[in-house]
Amino acid sequence: MNFLRRFHDIVSSQSLDFENKIDKLLIFGLEVFDLELGIISKVDESTYTVLYAITPDNSLLPGTVFDLNGTYCVHTLSAGSALAFHKTSQSSIANHPCYKNFQLESYIGAPIKIGDEIFGTVNFSSTKDSLAFNDDAYDYIELFAQWLGSEFASSLAKNQLIKNSNTLLKLENVANIGTWEVDLIENKIYWSEQTKRIHQVSNDYQPFMEGALEFYKEGSSRQNISQAVEAAIEKGEKWNLNLQIVTAKNQTLWISTFGEAEFDGDQCIRLFGTFQDVTESMMLREELKQKQAEAERLLEDRSMLFAKISHELRTPLNGITGMLTTLIDEHSEKIRAEKIKIALRSADILLSIINEVLDFSKINHGELKLEPTNFLLKTIFTDLTSLYTPLFKNTQVTLHVDNTIDNNCWVFTDNTRLSQIVSNLLSNALKFTENGSVTLKTSISQNKTNQILNIEVSDTGRGMSKAFLQSLFSPFSQEIDAKNVKGGTGLGLAIVKELVEYMGGKIKVNSALNKGTTFLLSIPIEAGQEQEQESIKSNLDTNGSQLSVLVVDDNDINRLVLHASLDKLTIKADCAVDGHDAVLKCRQKHYDLIFMDCVMPILDGFEATKQLRSESICPHEETYIVALTANTSSQDKLACKQAGMDMFISKPFKLPILEKAVINALAHVAKNN
Incomplete structure (x- = not known):
């Protein structure tokens, strides 16, 4: 013992x-x-x-x-x-x-x-x-x-328990997961360090039941956790919820809380579970939802675009094919001339639709680029007036123009895009005005830093409802009724707004049903340098029969169209089917003027031109080379210039621009002879 x-x-x-x-x-x-x-x-x-x-x-x-x-x-x-x-x-x-x-x-x-x-x-x-x-x-x-x-x-x-506890604490910190327990017998709550850290309370903070629930954001979060706790105690139901809490430091967080109940017989004696900060993942989820919604919207926009464009393309195509088909057996010169005008007008409409779609695509992909040049500002509005005045002749609508811009106002901006903006607004005003007038006002004002171009386009047409004004500049938006259905892609005003803002300007619209519409634009515009203006007389002899001309294009129809157009200028041209063929023909014969397609098999127009220039087969001073291509971007124009081409013409072309190329070639030949 x-x-x-x-x-x-x-x-x-x-x-x-x-x-x-x-x-x-x-x-x-x-x-x-x-x-x-x-x-x-x-x-x-x-x-x-x-x-x-x-x-x-x-x-x-x-x-x-x-x-x-x-x-x-x-x-x-x-x-x-x-x-x-x-x-x-x-x-x-x-x-x-x-x-x-x-x-x-x-x-x-x-x-x-x-x-x-x-x-x-x-x-x-x-x-x-x-x-x-x-x-x-x-x-x-x-x-x-x-x-x-x-x-x-x-x-x-x-x-091992200490090690496991330390590991658990580390895992809690890394994963932002804490633990909690509610002793319903003793009416006590336990929070792990990480749970306290998420709530942004001190380590010695002692939670209690009502206080713990008050951390949940008022509204659905607090209501949902209260219902979950009640269901767990009464029915033993587990919960796994994403809710919002407001921490002790008044920061709103998203948390994921899991909980379940422990019973002794029929009595619930304990609740326990995990508590995780999921703010980052919830924000990411919301971002993904927004991106998904944006992708779905873009997909819907694209579907609308295809449907709308498919519908709109058929009208001018019908005008072109219909008129050309009926010309086959038509012997009356007057009727033939009328049908040709309709076909050409339909072709212009078709080209306008294609250009709108291309512009919309460039804007959507962030590929829109301005190409500023020095020019007289007033001439844009003078030219637009000349262009639109005939369109008002056969209507009950009058065109009023108030152009107060000084005759010597030189600016440096993209004149093509500026013209496109005003043209779209005028077309839109004419389209939706049956009676009354359309007014174009332009002026220049000065602010602290630069000058502002002010443009006002107003009409007395049908006007727009307040509801429609909210989506006016959205793609494909059109307010139509059964009595007066107007065509169009619905892209025009969306493109106008993008162009104005891209140029650093602002656009406003005031409208009321049956009282007309007014568009107000203010665009900052840079002062330009005066340029020496070309003086090509209208009666200049454009007879190009003295010129040696080569047409280079791999497409049969394109060659036929160009030959037919050159015939109008009394020019008989040779042809080449690709760049390689063009180089061979130029080795055998001198040409004053070459119309060069850019995209061709075997050897494209860029490389062919470089070869003709670098090998002195067609030096600059002897041969005028014109790019004739369906590619129209600023990069394409720059590539043509770098290859050694003298002028750029985009397809489809009209006779006046072809005539200008011939005049330039004649002047070029005369200058170097």
């Missing part, structure tokens, strides 16, 4: 930690067994490591490693239970390395087990001989080993 009392006093003492208990147990064991050395070891396969030791001279330090086979403990582990012997020098193990090295005459030890696994050993030994160990000694050493096994198991489990 004395042994058990002392053993109990040591192992149950609350004033001693584990290390001190080990020391006292080893000292107690040396006293009980009357031996000199006490060791607790850790065994890994064939390695014997000293964890704790008491020796007479303290020479054996923790961490000392031995070969297991060189210790008496190898026999203890082999036996699987307590083992003891004395008078080693007279025993069968007298040749054991442990005896040879340390002359240990007496030994008693037992394996320390954790579950079914060997952890190590506890053993006592001495160089002096002892009496034979009795059964009590075996029981004592087994008791030592069992207690040590239990303590080591507890320590390992504790260390």
